[in-house]
Amino acid sequence: MSGEGEIGRASGDLRGVMRRGGFYNLHSAPQHDAASAALSLLSQAVAAVPIATDGAPFVVADYGAAQGGNSLTPMRLAIRAIRSRVGEEAPITVVHTDIPGDDFTALFTLLETSPDSYLRDAANVFPLAAGRSFYRRIFPPASVSLGWSAIAVHWLSAAPAAIEGHIWSPRAGGETLAAFARRSAQDWRDFLAHRAAEMRAGARLVVIGGAADESGDSGADGLMDMANAALQALVAEGALRASEYREMVIPTYNRTPAEFAAPFAGGRGVDGLRLEHGGLQILDDPIWAQYRRTNDLGAFVAAYVEFFEAAFAPSVFSALDPGRTETERQRIGRQFAHKLAAAVAADPAAAVCRWRTFTMLIAKE
Numbered sequence: 176m177s178g179e180g181e182i183g184r185a186s187g188d189l190r191g192v193m194r195r196g197g198f199y200n201l202h203s204a205p206q207h208d209a210a211s212a213a214l215s216l217l218s219q220a221v222a223a224v225p226i227a228t229d230g231a232p233f234v235v236a237d238y239g240a241a242q243g244g245n246s247l248t249p250m251r252l253a254i255r256a257i258r259s260r261v262g263e264e265a266p267i268t269v270v271h272t273d274i275p276g277d278d279f280t281a282l283f284t285l286l287e288t289s290p291d292s293y294l295r296d297a298a299n300v301f302p303l304a305a306g307r308s309f310y311r312r313i314f315p316p317a318s319v320s321l322g323w324s325a326i327a328v329h330w331l332s333a334a335p336a337a338i339e340g341h342i343w344s345p346r347a348g349g350e351t352l353a354a355f356a357r358r359s360a361q362d363w364r365d366f367l368a369h370r371a372a373e374m375r376a377g378a379r380l381v382v383i384g385g386a387a388d389e390s391g392d393s394g395a396d397g398l399m400d401m402a403n404a405a406l407q408a409l410v411a412e413g414a415l416r417a418s419e420y421r422e423m424v425i426p427t428y429n430r431t432p433a434e435f436a437a438p439f440a441g442g443r444g445v446d447g448l449r450l451e452h453g454g455l456q457i458l459d460d461p462i463w464a465q466y467r468r469t470n471d472l473g474a475f476v477a478a479y480v481e482f483f484e485a486a487f488a489p490s491v492f493s494a495l496d497p498g499r500t501e502t503e504r505q506r507i508g509r510q511f512a513h514k515l516a517a518a519v520a521a522d523p524a525a526a527v528c529r530w531r532t533f534t535m536l537i538a539k540e
């Protein structure tokens with residue numbers, strides 16, 4: 176199994192982590208919309224899962240939950256559907272998993288305080304957390320009945336290499352792109368093998384994967400070019416060291432539908448897992464749609480900078496020299512945001528993201 180890169184990862188390591196303090200929850204509308212498109216698949220999944228008769232709690236796993244904001248709707252929907260099958264008294268456990276550096280405090284604060292929390296008016300529902308990479312085993316064997324993973328499995332166990340002249344793997348070429356593809360293939364197999372061991376017989380897993388179409392387009396390459404150019408400008412001005420920029424990389428790989436489907440090829444199961452449904456979506460951009468309604472360029476630019484900061488800045492800026500002071504880090508962050516904002520304002524249409532996602536319903540035999 177791969178994944179050695181993140182085993183033993185220090186809890187202060189921010190590669191892969193979303194921006195903390197609840198910031199991601201406030202600035203993740205595109206991810207929210209990606210999950211919404213898969214809610215009907217989640218309903219199908221609950222309807223198909225066999226109900227255990229051994230008195231064990233019905234375990235729902237939310238793999239890669241971040242700060243929980245985008246999990247509220249799918250988990251509420253799942254709980255209602257499960258309730259209608261198991262009755263009011265049966266315990267339901269919801270386990271939110273993520274890497275150790277995740278902001279679990281924001282997640283549990285949200286669950287306790289949000290009017291939209293799935294805990295409102297829900298008896299016998301037990302929210303728990305697991306701070307462990309999904310490229311490792313998280314649950315005891317055959318204990319999970321329903322799995323959900325939204326916009327998370329394109330985050331690799333680690334970037335296999337730096338990318339010359341860029342931060343975004345779809346812009347890599349040659350051997351570097353091949354190294355990302357190999358790591359991605361191994362990570363996806365590892366993810367599936369661990370889930371296969373954790374799922375009960377007949378359990379279902381819904382995965383919404385950040386994807387690319389068959390031409391390799393993720394739908395966000397224009398925004399990533401702008402972010403990369405902003406970093407290069409900071410190097411040219413001496414605000415960022417060339418050695419720091421060279422190490423900056425977002426540790427993701429957007430798989431094509433064929434790459435997602437590869438472990439299931441020929442109808443063969445992966446350790447007893449079967450792909451019941453797999454479909455590529457091209458998402459609308461909610462930030463662009465809002466801009467078209469309001470014509471408010473300032474709000475559009477701010478939303479895009481915040482979206483980037485929420486999901487990608489912790490990974491990118493983890494390459495800053497550890498000797499940098501907090502004041503320096505904050506200054507570099509502000510300078511970057513300023514440059515990215517100027518680029519988005521100059522060419523709003525080029526920043527628009529039409530993310531590709533691949534949505535899967537996976538069954539355990």
Ligand SMILES: C[S@@+](CC[C@H](N)C(=O)[O-])C[C@H]1O[C@@H](n2cnc3c(N)ncnc32)[C@H](O)[C@@H]1O
Pocket residue numbers: 181191192193203206207210238239240241242245246272273274277307308309310324325326327328330331332486
């Ligand atoms: C873009 S966020 C998506 C969060 C949430 N599911 C949503 O729909 O908004 C990706 C999440 O995957 C998590 N992640 C990255 N690598 C991971 C890994 N190896 N194991 C578990 N979670 C991981 C990140 O920490 C982050 O919280």
